[in-house]
Structures are given as C-alpha cells and as structure tokens.
Amino acid sequence: MVIVGGGPGGYEAALVAAQLGGDVTIVDRDGLGGAAVLTDCVPSKTLISTADYMSEFETAADLGVHLEDGEGDEVSDAKAELAEVNTRVKDLAAAQSHDITERVEEVGVRILRGTGRLVSATRVEATLVDGGTETVDADVILVATGATPRVMDTARPDGERILTWQQIYELDTLPERLIVVGSGVTGAELAQAYLGLGSEVVLVSSRDRVLPGEDPDAATVIEDVFKRRGMEVLGRSRMAGVERRGDRVVVRLEDGREVEGSHALLAVGSIPQTADMGLAEVGVELKESGHIAVDRVSRTSVRGVYAAGDCTGVLPLASVAAMQGRIAMSHALGDAVAPLQLGVVSANIFTDPEIATVGISQKDLDEGTVDADVVMLPLSRNPRAKMSGINDGFVKLFAQKGSGAVIGGVVVAPRASELIFPVTLAVHHRLNVDQLASTFTVYPSLSGSIAEAARRLHSTGS
Numbered sequence: 001m002v003i004v005g006g007g008p009g010g011y012e013a014a015l016v017a018a019q020l021g022g023d024v025t026i027v028d029r030d031g032l033g034g035a036a037v038l039t040d041c042v043p044s045k046t047l048i049s050t051a052d053y054m055s056e057f058e059t060a061a062d063l064g065v066h067l068e069d070g071e072g073d074e075v076s077d078a079k080a081e082l083a084e085v086n087t088r089v090k091d092l093a094a095a096q097s098h099d100i101t102e103r104v105e106e107v108g109v110r111i112l113r114g115t116g117r118l119v120s121a122t123r124v125e126a127t128l129v130d131g132g133t134e135t136v137d138a139d140v141i142l143v144a145t146g147a148t149p150r151v152m153d154t155a156r157p158d159g160e161r162i163l164t165w166q167q168i169y170e171l172d173t174l175p176e177r178l179i180v181v182g183s184g185v186t187g188a189e190l191a192q193a194y195l196g197l198g199s200e201v202v203l204v205s206s207r208d209r210v211l212p213g214e215d216p217d218a219a220t221v222i223e224d225v226f227k228r229r230g231m232e233v234l235g236r237s238r239m240a241g242v243e244r245r246g247d248r249v250v251v252r253l254e255d256g257r258e259v260e261g262s263h264a265l266l267a268v269g270s271i272p273q274t275a276d277m278g279l280a281e282v283g284v285e286l287k288e289s290g291h292i293a294v295d296r297v298s299r300t301s302v303r304g305v306y307a308a309g310d311c312t313g314v315l316p317l318a319s320v321a322a323m324q325g326r327i328a329m330s331h332a333l334g335d336a337v338a339p340l341q342l343g344v345v346s347a348n349i350f351t352d353p354e355i356a357t358v359g360i361s362q363k364d365l366d367e368g369t370v371d372a373d374v375v376m377l378p379l380s381r382n383p384r385a386k387m388s389g390i391n392d393g394f395v396k397l398f399a400q401k402g403s404g405a406v407i408g409g410v411v412v413a414p415r416a417s418e419l420i421f422p423v424t425l426a427v428h429h430r431l432n433v434d435q436l437a438s439t440f441t442v443y444p445s446l447s448g449s450i451a452e453a454a455r456r457l458h459s460t461g462s
Contacts, residue, residue, distance in 0.1 A: 003027070004144065007037075008034065009144035011033070033096055033097040036321070040166070046092050112136070113128060118141065118284075118305070144308045144321065145274065147271060155264075156242075178201050181251060188349065192229075201232070202234065203232070206239070210223045218357075238255075239252070291312055297337060317345065344428040360407050372408070375453045377395050378393070395419075404432040404459055409426075419450065434454075
C-alpha cells in the first residue's frame with residue numbers, strides 16, 4: 001500500500017492498512033497530520049481557544065467577578081501577545097504531528113519525506129526532500145494530498161500584510177485593523193478569533209449574510225454576535241482586488257468602495273492539490289474543479305487507486321477525510337466495510353458560540369425535499385445557560401413525520417461540538433424523539449435542552 005499525503009485521510013488509512021496486515025509506505029512532504037494539523041484545524045482552533053479564554057474576562061463582570069491589579073484598581077482589559085500566542089500554536093501543532101508520526105511508525109509504516117507522483121496505477125515515484133527520487137511498487141495506491149488556499153490574480157498574498165489562513169501564524173504583532181475577505185467557515189472563525197484577541201475587524205461578505213451555507217437561524221445569531229461585539233460586517237460586498245500601500249492594505253470592492261486596513265486575510269476557498277501528479281495520465285477521472293472523482297468506498301476510476309480527503313471535494317472535514325481513508329483500506333484489503341454516509345456526518349463551526357449540525361438542514365425543509373417537524377428552543381431559557389451567562393444560542397431538532405425519527409439537528413452554544421454528539425447518535429441509529437426524550441439528562445445542563453426539544457416533538461397521534 002502506497003499512500004500519497006500524510007493528512008487525516010492518509011495517516012488514518014495507514015493505521016488501518018497496517019492493522020490489516022498491509023505493507024504500508026506514506027509519501028509525505030510537510031509532516032504527518034497535513035494541513036489539518038500543521039496549518040489549518042489544529043492551529044486555528046488553538047487560536048480560537050485563546051480568544052475564547054479572553055472573552056471570559058468580558059463575561060466575568062456580569063457574573064459578579066471583578067479583576068483587580070495588586071494596587072486594588074480594577075483591570076479593564078486583557079492583552080494578547082500575538083508572538084507568544086503563535087509560538088504556542090505552532091509548538092502545539094508540531095507536537096501533534098510528532099505524536100501522529102510516532103504512532104504510525106510504531107505499527108511499522110514506512111515514511112518517505114517528499115512528494116509523490118503516479119508513474120502507473122501500480123507505481124509511485126517519490127521526489128525526496130533531501131534530494132533524489134525513489135520508486136515504490138504498489139498493489140494499492142491512496143491519494144490523500146488535500147487542498148491549498150485559493151489565490152486570485154487580483155489578490156496575491158505576500159505573507160506580511162496580505163495573508164492566507166496558512167500564513168497568519170507567522171505574525172508577531174496583532175493586526176491593528178484586519179480585513180477578512182470571505183464569510184464562509186474559515187473567514188467567520190478567524191474574524192471572530194482576531195476580534196476576540198483585540199484587533200479591529202472588518203468582514204467582507206459577498207452574500208446577504210455571514211455563513212451563507214449554514215442554518216439561517218444559526219447564521220443570524222452569529223452575525224448579531226459579531227456586530228454586537230464591534231465587528232464591521234459588509235454584506236453584499238464582493239472583493240475586486242487587494243493591494244498593499246506601504247504599511248497599509250486596501251481591499252477594493254466591485255461597487256467601487258475601498259476598505260483600508262493594516263492587514264488583509266484571504267478566505268476565499270481552496271483548490272485541490274492534484275496537479276502534476278500523473279493522475280490523468282494513468283486514467284484517474286478528475287472533475288472540472290480538479291477534484292478526484294470517487295465513489296462511496298473511495299475508489300477512483302482506476303482499479304487499485306483510491307482517494308480520500310479534500311482532494312476529492314466530497315466534504316472538506318478532517319473527520320470525513322479520515323473516514324474515507326479508513327474505508328478505502330478496509331475495502332482494498334477485504335475487511336468488512338460500510339460505504340460513506342454523508343447524512344450522518346456531524347460538523348462544527350468554531351465561532352463563539354459554536355454551530356454544530358448533523359443530518360438534514362433547514363434548507364431541506366424549506367425547499368420541500370424533506371417532510372419533517374421541527375422545534376427550536378433558545379438557550380436563554382436553559383437554567384445552566386443562565387448560570388453561565390450564556391444569552392445566545394439554541395437547540396433545533398428535526399423529526400420525520402409519522403415515525404418521529406430524529407433526522408437532523410442544530411446546536412448553537414459554547415462547546416456545541418460536544419453537545420451535538422447525542423443528536424448524532426440519534427440520527428445515526430434512527431432513534432425516535434421519544435427514545436431521546438426518555439433518556440436521563442443531568443439537571444441543570446445544556447444537554448437538557450436537547451431532551452426538552454425531543455419532548456416537544458412527541459406526537460400523540462391526534
């Protein structure tokens with residue numbers, strides 16, 4: 001087994017393949033864990049956790065807690081030292097990559113540091129980082145090369161003032177005024193992180209609202225929170241270009257307006273890393289976008305060649321990449337395997353509050369593609385939320401008409417990524433609302449609102 005790319009799709013596949021008796025080689029350039037660990041998920045969530053910690057100082061006074069210095073004077077502001085924050089972020093990412101590498105090596109996986117190219121459907125050529133090449137024969141090849149930030153001709157990052165989300169961890173000082181271009185998941189998360197750290201933030205969104213692909217009720221809550229905390233949100237504002245003028249940057253909008261700041265962060269999507277890999281030459285079908293076409297067990301159009309992760313464009317989540325990789329190796333080596341089920345994938349957006357989702361969406365309901373009952377409970381009525389000073393957020397459940405099966409849910413709350421798990425279990429195992437409602441929850445707890453929502457969806461049959 002030869003795996004090209006050491007991100008979640010690659011290293012998780014390697015662990016499964018080794019467990020099933022495969023002779024496994026990973027060809028990886030940057031370090032195991034890939035972008036998810038080194039420049040994306042782990043660093044960004046670490047940065048966000050730091051910003052969340054600082055936000056606790058704002059809530060403290062509402063709870064009757066006041067901070068004082070040694071002289072008894074009240075402390076009004078906490079300050080983030082970005083150089084220290086980013087050093088911790090990078091150290092933590094490196095430590096996680098090291099732990100993954102140790103685990104993979106423990107089970108006998110061989111790691112080649114370099115970039116891989118398919119010579120044929122049974123052979124990979126690795127160009128090694130320390131010079132030279134090595135060709136490895138393979139019974140099975142898995143391509144898990146991920147994606148890279150999209151760069152536009154009119155907005156070229158320079159790594160100093162105009163940045164992609166992979167470059168921000170090299171900053172030593174907090175941006176005075178950060179213009180974030182793009183209001184999708186990455187843009188929204190990092191905009192709020194820097195707002196929490198103390199930057200003035202402008203979020204440029206080409207759509208009517210932030211997070212246009214998410215639950216509209218959840219997106220409304222987040223946009224309200226953004227504005228209430230001082231973020232400037234420019235809706236229906238499409239970027240035409242970004243340029244640097246000395247120690248300032250200017251974002252030009254298509255309607256002629258200009259937005260000036262100290263730094264610009266580009267969050268305008270990503271492109272798959274599939275070019276110059278010999279894929280088309282050996283017959284692997286690529287979509288117009290450059291993504292690799294795969295089926296639900298991660299097979300490409302070429303026998304013995306599989307693909308997993310962001311290079312497939314299936315769903316850009318580390319958890320999905322890992323599952324695709326595990327499924328690929330189980331299928332290739334004849335182990336029991338179930339095809340990928342996107343309908344039971346839980347996802348989370350690490351804003352404050354977080355947005356977690358699973359199953360069907362409000363869009364499915366509004367467009368009439370699903371017939372379901374829905375209940376939404378604001379967290380402001382939850383006793384644990386009141387104790388913790390939580391005013392924003394809600395629990396929303398979708399239940400299939402007739403059977404009462406839980407087929408989707410949305411949680412907007414602090415640590416929604418943890419609270420979505422019981423809803424995901426219900427969706428995955430087709431539990432009905434009565435089964436969810438009759439399960440004990442701790443009182444008081446935020447999870448109590450999940451059970452309460454389920455109780456409100458109980459059907460009497462009348």
